Amino acid sequence: MPTTQPELVPHPEIAAEQQYVQELYGRLDAARNLAAQRLKQAISWPAVDPQALQERDATVRFQTERVTALDAAEAGLCVGRIDRTEDGPLYIGRIGLAADDAGGDPALVDWRAPAARPFYTATPVQPLGVDRRRHIRTRGRTVVRLDDEVLADGVAGSGLTGEAALLDALDTARTGRMTDIVRTIQAEQDRIIRADDRGVLVVQGGPGTGKTAVALHRAAYLLYTHRERLARRGLLVVGPTPTFLRYIADVLPSLGETGVLLAGLGQLRPGLDARGTESAEAAAVKGGLGMIEVLAAAVADRQVVPDRPVEVTVDGFALRLRPIDVRRAQNTARKADRLHNLARAVFARRIVDTLTKRYTERIGADVRGGGNLLDREDVASLRKEVAAEPAVRLLIDDLWPVLTPERLLGELFADPARIAAATPDWSDADRALLHRPRGAAWTPADVPLLEEAEELLGFDDSAQRARAERDRRRRLAEAQETLDVLHGSRSVDLEDEHLEAEVLSAGDLIDAEQLAERQQTVDSRTTAERAAADRTWTFGHVVVDEAQELSPMAWRLLVRRCPTRSMTAVGDLAQTGTLAGASRWEETLRPHVGDAWRLEELTVNYRTPAEIMAVAADVLAAGGTGATAPRSVRPATEDPWAELTGPGVAVRVAEVTAGLAQHEGTTAVIVPASRVAEVAAAVSERVSGVSSGPAADSSLGPVVITPAEAKGLEFDSVLVVDPQRMLDEGVRGHNDLYVALTRATQRLGVLSPGELPEELSRLA
Numbered sequence: 079m080p081t082t083q084p085e086l087v088p089h090p091e092i093a094a095e096q097q098y099v100q101e102l103y104g105r106l107d108a109a110r111n112l113a114a115q116r117l118k119q120a121i122s123w124p125a126v127d128p129q130a131l132q133e134r135d136a137t138v139r140f141q142t143e144r145v146t147a148l149d150a151a152e153a154g155l156c157v158g159r160i161d162r163t164e165d166g167p168l169y170i171g172r173i174g175l176a177a178d179d180a181g182g183d184p185a186l187v188d189w190r191a192p193a194a195r196p197f198y199t200a201t202p203v204q205p206l207g208v209d210r211r212r213h214i215r216t217r218g219r220t221v222v223r224l225d226d227e228v229l230a231d232g233v234a235g236s237g238l239t240g241e242a243a244l245l246d247a248l249d250t251a252r253t254g255r256m257t258d259i260v261r262t263i264q265a266e267q268d269r270i271i272r273a274d275d276r277g278v279l280v281v282q283g284g285p286g287t288g289k290t291a292v293a294l295h296r297a298a299y300l301l302y303t304h305r306e307r308l309a310r311r312g313l314l315v316v317g318p319t320p321t322f323l324r325y326i327a328d329v330l331p332s333l334g335e336t337g338v339l340l341a342g343l344g345q346l347r348p349g350l351d352a353r354g355t356e357s358a359e360a361a362a363v364k365g366g367l368g369m370i371e372v373l374a375a376a377v378a379d380r381q382v383v384p385d386r387p388v389e390v391t392v393d394g395f396a397l398r399l400r401p402i403d404v405r406r407a408q409n410t411a412r413k414a415d416r417l418h419n420l421a422r423a424v425f426a427r428r429i430v431d432t433l434t435k436r437y438t439e440r441i442g443a444d445v446r447g448g449g450n451l452l453d454r455e456d457v458a459s460l461r462k463e464v465a466a467e468p469a470v471r472l473l474i475d476d477l478w479p480v481l482t483p484e485r486l487l488g489e490l491f492a493d494p495a496r497i498a499a500a501t502p503d504w505s506d507a508d509r510a511l512l513h514r515p516r517g518a519a520w521t522p523a524d525v526p527l528l529e530e531a532e533e534l535l536g537f538d539d540s541a542q543r544a545r546a547e548r549d550r551r552r553r554l555a556e557a558q559e560t561l562d563v564l565h566g567s568r569s570v571d572l573e574d575e576h577l578e579a580e581v582l583s584a585g586d587l588i589d590a591e592q593l594a595e596r597q598q599t600v601d602s603r604t605t606a607e608r609a610a611a612d613r614t615w616t617f618g619h620v621v622v623d624e625a626q627e628l629s630p631m632a633w634r635l636l637v638r639r640c641p642t643r644s645m646t647a648v649g650d651l652a653q654t655g656t657l658a659g660a661s662r663w664e665e666t667l668r669p670h671v672g673d674a675w676r677l678e679e680l681t682v683n684y685r686t687p688a689e690i691m692a693v694a695a696d697v698l699a700a701g702g703t704g705a706t707a708p709r710s711v712r713p714a715t716e717d718p719w720a721e722l723t724g725p726g727v728a729v730r731v732a733e734v735t736a737g738l739a740q741h742e743g744t745t746a747v748i749v750p751a752s753r754v755a756e757v758a759a760a761v762s763e764r765v766s767g768v769s770s771g772p773a774a775d776s777s778l779g780p781v782v783i784t785p786a787e788a789k790g791l792e793f794d795s796v797l798v799v800d801p802q803r804m805l806d807e808g809v810r811g812h813n814d815l816y817v818a819l820t821r822a823t824q825r826l827g828v829l830s831p832g833e834l835p836e837e838l839s840r841l842a
């Protein structure tokens with residue numbers, strides 16, 4: 079059973095632990111000094127050639143990462159210890175530190191190492207060779223609290239690991255930034271964090287069960303366990319919104335991992351930050367797999383066959399192109415290459431051939447009725463003339479334009495006629511959802527479509543490749559010249575002929591090809607930077623948070639970026655807010671990964687106090703999904719409440735928020751989308767530091783946000799406004815209200831202008 083040592087009565091062993099922890103910090107300082115010294119040395123290495131430069135960059139990067147990881151380990155370096163029946167105590171911490179005796183246990187074991195596992199999973203029923211577990215809490219470098227659990231007595235407890243330390247951590251006021259949970263990871267979470275990385279691991283869990291925490295600690299675990307592979311291929315963490323990404327941004331760095339790419343769905347296309355908004359229905363239509371066909375049809379629609387002959391004038395001769403000529407050129411091009419932009423060259427060649435033929439027929443015809451008078455060379459020069467004619471180029475552009483994904487989609491969405499042509503079986507209502515003015519901002523739902531379009535269009539890089547080849551030849555020629563100069567100059571400098579024979583010239587050591595290669599510049603970007611800039615980059619592992627929100631098209635994009643399917647997806651089907659999001663994991667994943675996925679569940683809610691969760695559970699039940707609410711681990715210190723405000727709801731919200739903002743920690747006012755402006759204005763008048771919308775930041779003051787914007791976040795105080803409208807307005811209204819109610823870590827109030835919805839009768 080857990081024994082908690084109240085802070086006022088010092089634990090008898092606190093001084094001994096302080097001494098050990100002090101020693102650990104001594105080792106940390108030594109490791110940090112060594113890494114800093116090595117970094118300094120590496121920076122001053124002379125980089126005589128690109129190879130040395132590359133080696134220097136790699137060492138600098140390695141030592142920088144080491145220093146960063148050691149710096150990150152400073153806060154809470156040692157998290158606890160296990161006393162093993164056979165082998166004595168083992169200290170667990172944020173990093174591993176070697177002991178003086180290389181043969182024995184390390185002074186500190188990294189929490190991710192296999193030896194640390196019993197710290198998180200040993201129970202009185204299954205003690206795994208552990209007699210006692212001790213959680214050590216430090217402030218700065220000072221030990222302030224010890225919490226012991228005796229496991230050897232076999233008395234089953236609450237099922238929680240280090241309950242006292244856990245509850246202490248959960249009661250801490252929030253700062254608006256998520257923190258790591260290395261000290262108090264629970265057994266069911268540990269199992270998921272360390273699970274095998276093959277295939278897609280889906281983690282389903284209710285609100286507050288630690289899905290985000292688990293996903294991020296799993297990322298850190300995988301980086302530790304498969305360091306080399308993941309350092310090369312990179313690890314991508316996908317979150318729903320920029321606010322959410324900011325909320326989780328500190329966790330991996332605090333675990334010493336800085337090389338991870340965090341991206342929202344709107345940022346998965348390099349060079350684009352899609353933050354446009356659109357209706358839930360439009361996003362749903364764009365998220366369906368039916369869009370694959372629509373895009374293919376939209377591309378085919380840009381390959382035009384005119385319905386009557388067209389004429390083009392070359393050097394005063396009108397040359398005629400019949401629809402059948404274009405159709406033939408089109409068929410040949412489509413057979414030659416699947417990708418529109420690459421097949422275009424074949425199409426253009428066929429059109430130029432046909433026009434050249436017409437041209438030769440016109441000017442080479444023998445007036446006396448004999449054969450064509452032009453020889454091969456004449457025909458070749460006429461062909462050149464046709465190909466260079468601007469009118470011919472324009473015609474080819476009309477019939478088979480070069481398309482970027484942005485152009486294809488922009489022109490498709492802006493033109494109802496194009497939409498109709500690409501969606502033969504769609505209703506007019508669905509077609510109208512795709513329509514938007516030209517130049518409107520791209521939305522997150524557009525990103526998978528732009529990427530899909532890129533797959534269909536391809537990119538004709540022949541000009542780029544030709545340029546690269548020309549560059550290579552130039553470098554080669556320059557290198558040869560350099561070597562020639564060196565060779566020519568050596569006998570001038572050396573008078574002794576014998577000596578000259580013994581001196582190796584540059585040309586003997588290196589040939590022009592090698593020298594040219596070394597003149598190429600070295601790419602010194604980190605893996606994450608290179609991955610972020612390259613749309614063809616494939617990741618070693620992808621972590622998806624709030625995975626229930628992903629549309630089928632978004633899944634398709636992510637699977638393309640991770641062909642090994644080594645993915646972790648965490649989410650909650652009871653919180654799905656988008657129409658295109660998941661209702662069943664099986665249905666969502668099978669089209670993309672077949673059977674290569676498995677499900678794990680988290681069942682304990684660490685965030686929301688039991689009394690608040692009981693209110694949320696009623697809403698969940700009324701939603702009819704059949705899902706059960708997770709079990710809360712702690713009681714509320716204040717009961718949740720509701721108040722009927724009448725029509726002046728915004729003013730009352732402002733008054734109550736001003737009161738809540740007096741408490742320590744963060745405050746959120748969660749409102750239906752149609753009330754954001756009114757409520758945000760009223761609250762801003764009363765309280766300072768208020769922010770709202772997608773960029774809202776609770777570390778600055780109260781935030782006024784929608785349930786969609788609150789997804790994944792948590793706040794000490796939550797005020798839910800107009801629950802009835804939230805139910806009516808959301809496309810999955812019960813899920814929205816459920817999300818809103820479960821954001822609170824301490825206190826919850828509900829303000830309703832009219833009658834409380836039946837679902838909240840517990841608060842009446």
Ligand SMILES: Nc1ncnc2c1ncn2[C@@H]1O[C@H](COP(=O)(O)OP(=O)(O)OP(=O)(O)O)[C@@H](O)[C@H]1O
Binds near residue numbers: 289291
């Ligand atoms: N083992 C743990 N020790 C300490 N705190 C924990 C632990 N597990 C979860 N928490 C805390 O509980 C809160 C909820 O965790 P998290 O946000 O990861 O839950 P979630 O399942 O992603 O929730 P939601 O579905 O609402 O987004 C966080 O403050 C997190 O730090």
